[in-house]
Amino acid sequence: MGQTLAEQILSRAAGRPVSAGENIVARVDLAMMHDSISPSIIKILHQELGAEQVWDRDRVAVVVDHVAPAATIQNAEHQLALRRWVRQQQITHFFDVGRGISHPVLVEEGLARPGMLILGSDSHSTAYGAVGAFGAGMGSTDMALALATGQTWLRVPETVRILARGRFRPGVGAKDLGLRVARLIGADGATYQSVEWHGVEELSVGERMTLATLSIEIGGKAGIIPPTGPGWEEHAARCGITAPSWLRVEEGARYSRTVEVDLDTLEPQISVPHFVDNVRDLSELGRVEVDVVYIGTCTNGHANDMAAAARILRGRKVARGVRLLVVPASSEALQQATADGTLATLLEAGAAIGTPGCGACIGRHMGVLAPGEVCLFTGNRNFRGRMGSPEAQIYLASPEVAAATAVLGYIAHPAEVMR
Numbered sequence: 308m309g310q311t312l313a314e315q316i317l318s319r320a321a322g323r324p325v326s327a328g329e330n331i332v333a334r335v336d337l338a339m340m341h342d343s344i345s346p347s348i349i350k351i352l353h354q355e356l357g358a359e360q361v362w363d364r365d366r367v368a369v370v371v372d373h374v375a376p377a378a379t380i381q382n383a384e385h386q387l388a389l390r391r392w393v394r395q396q397q398i399t400h401f402f403d404v405g406r407g408i409s410h411p412v413l414v415e416e417g418l419a420r421p422g423m424l425i426l427g428s429d430s431h432s433t434a435y436g437a438v439g440a441f442g443a444g445m446g447s448t449d450m451a452l453a454l455a456t457g458q459t460w461l462r463v464p465e466t467v468r469i470l471a472r473g474r475f476r477p478g479v480g481a482k483d484l485g486l487r488v489a490r491l492i493g494a495d496g497a498t499y500q501s502v503e504w505h506g507v508e509e510l511s512v513g514e515r516m517t518l519a520t521l522s523i524e525i526g527g528k529a530g531i532i533p534p535t536g537p538g539w540e541e542h543a544a545r546c547g548i549t550a551p552s553w554l555r556v557e558e559g560a561r562y563s564r565t566v567e568v569d570l571d572t573l574e575p576q577i578s579v580p581h582f583v584d585n586v587r588d589l590s591e592l593g594r595v596e597v598d599v600v601y602i603g604t605c606t607n608g609h610a611n612d613m614a615a616a617a618r619i620l621r622g623r624k625v626a627r628g629v630r631l632l633v634v635p636a637s638s639e640a641l642q643q644a645t646a647d648g649t650l651a652t653l654l655e656a657g658a659a660i661g662t663p664g665c666g667a668c669i670g671r672h673m674g675v676l677a678p679g680e681v682c683l684f685t686g687n688r689n690f691r692g693r694m695g696s697p698e699a700q701i702y703l704a705s706p707e708v709a710a711a712t713a714v715l716g717y718i719a720h721p722a723e724v725m726r
Contacts, residue, residue, distance in 0.1 A: 309557030309558050309559035311327070311561070312439070312441075312501070312503055312554065312556070313327075313463065313466055314327060314560075316422055317441065320334050320335075321334075322334070327463050327561070328465070330461070330463075331461065333461065334424070335426055335453050335457050335459055336423035336425060337413070337418060337423060337425045338361075338427075338453045338454055339409050339432065340368075340370075340454075341369070341371070341409050341429060342374065343374065343429075344428050345369070345389050348454070349388075349451075351451035352451040352454050355451070356452065358451075362455060364396055364397050364398050364399055367398050368398075368400040368413055368418060369393050370406070370409035370412060370413075371403050372407065372664045373665045374386075374671050375664040376404050377404075378671060378672035400416070404662070405638055405662055405663055407639070408605045408608070409429060410427070410516065411513075412639075414438055416546075417547065419440050419442070420439075420440060420550075421438055421440060421548075421554050422439065422550070422553070422554045423440040425443070426443055426450065426453050426459060427442065427443070427444050427450075428450045431444065431520045431523055431605050431606075431687065432444040433502075433527055434516050434530075434605055435519070436515075436529055436531035437516040437518070439532065441531065442519070443528055443529055465501070466500060466501040466560070466562050467496070467497045467502050467503070467527075467562065467565075468505060468566070469504045469568065470505045470506055470568070471484060471506035471507055472567060472571075473570035473571035474570055475573065476570075476571070476573070476574070477725075478575060478707050479570075480514065480706075481515070481517040481705075482517050482521075482607060482685065484568060484570070485518050485521035486521070486577075486703065486704075487573060489584040490586035492525055494524065494525060494526060494583060496525050497525045497526045498526035499528050500526070500528060501530070501531060502525065502531070503532075504518050504531070504532045506570075507536075508533075508537070509536060509538065510532075510536070512539065512541075513610060513611040513612065515532045515538065516606070516609065517612075518532060519532060521687060524584070525584070533554075533556050534554065574720075575588070575708050575720055576588065576705075577702055577704050578689055579702060580689055580700045581691040581701070582689070583689060589718070589720055592718060595681065595702065595717055596681065597629060597702075598629065598680040599631075599674070599676065599682040600625075600682070600709050600712050601634075601666075601674060601685065601694075601709075602631070602632070602633045602634070602658075602685045602706055602709050602710075603633060603634035603635065603666050604634075604685065604686035604687060607705070608636030608663075609636050609637075610639075610640040610644055610649070613649050613653065614649045615710070616653070616707065617644075617649040617652040617653055617710075619710035619714070619724055620658075620714065621656075623656060623714050623724065624656055625656055625657035625713045626713065627716075629716050631653075631656065631713040632659050632674045633660050633661065634665075635663045636663065641663055656714075661673050667694050668688075668694070669694075670695045675695035676694045676695035677696055678699065681699070681702070682699060682700065682702070683712045683718055684703055684704075687703070688701075688703075689702065702718060711723055
């Protein structure tokens, strides 16, 4: 009988063949922690577990991304303490303010690779599945245990297979596929399961990261895209990495369910306040005027996302009364946007560009929403109060829809601008 991608990766991590439903102790390949909850992780590691050093300084990555630059004195103090800890521990992989969000940064650096078991102190650590890794978010105690021992325990998850057929139409892309799946199976439809995305071989790694990060929004423990196709090959060549021969889609693998999506008929999807799975076709939405359009986050702040928005914004201006905020997911994405003219196009249209990082995604700085404001957001969550005031309204959509919305002042199909 064949194995799912999750079973293959966790079999390697456990040192024996495993199958869905088993509880295992597994070897961790990489552990990531960011500034937001690092104080609690460090406290547990040293004071409660009594560990003086992390198990392997080369397998730990630390990123300052959630409130970067620091927005308060307390943020600054925590980040200063983290920098001192990194030096004391001699952590090899440290990425300070401006490098960007942990997930794309670890992918860009070639630290996240196919077949790895990667733990992160962030729920969107499912992002590492964009390159065929098993990425999972964990809390402070589990992260501290992993840092101390290089091991973790978990139940091998069942797998939901998402099967995309056909090709995207103009103005439709990976974000629409991810939101459509959330609409079909709900926010808890893949709880503690691995989500395998099939039929997306043509997507770039940035687009794959959109799907991998959205896997947690349907309850996924992990979200994995097979490391095949031109998008993967381009990334692998740039980073000088390869996929292990043992990691592949196998005949006979058992899936808990298969969800099919017809890309040929898919139209832009909009997640309506205040739940990610509250998704509608754009054509069903009616006219929704906005105050803010926000392009960014680990879901849609990549170079390809900014370029997609720029293609629609080229030669056009942001509507009067609308603020367009663009926060690149990483410095590499910003550099690419600078080199290919994307950044100039965004600036000419009237966008404000922020420091690469998480930005206002968690409502702590760089674009916090006021009561009553309506935001079209390319991020991953639209919970009440997520980006600031609980009285604000957050709609989720693709970068293409975001750009069209910025031009027209209401949530719009890209075709309304491009025709």
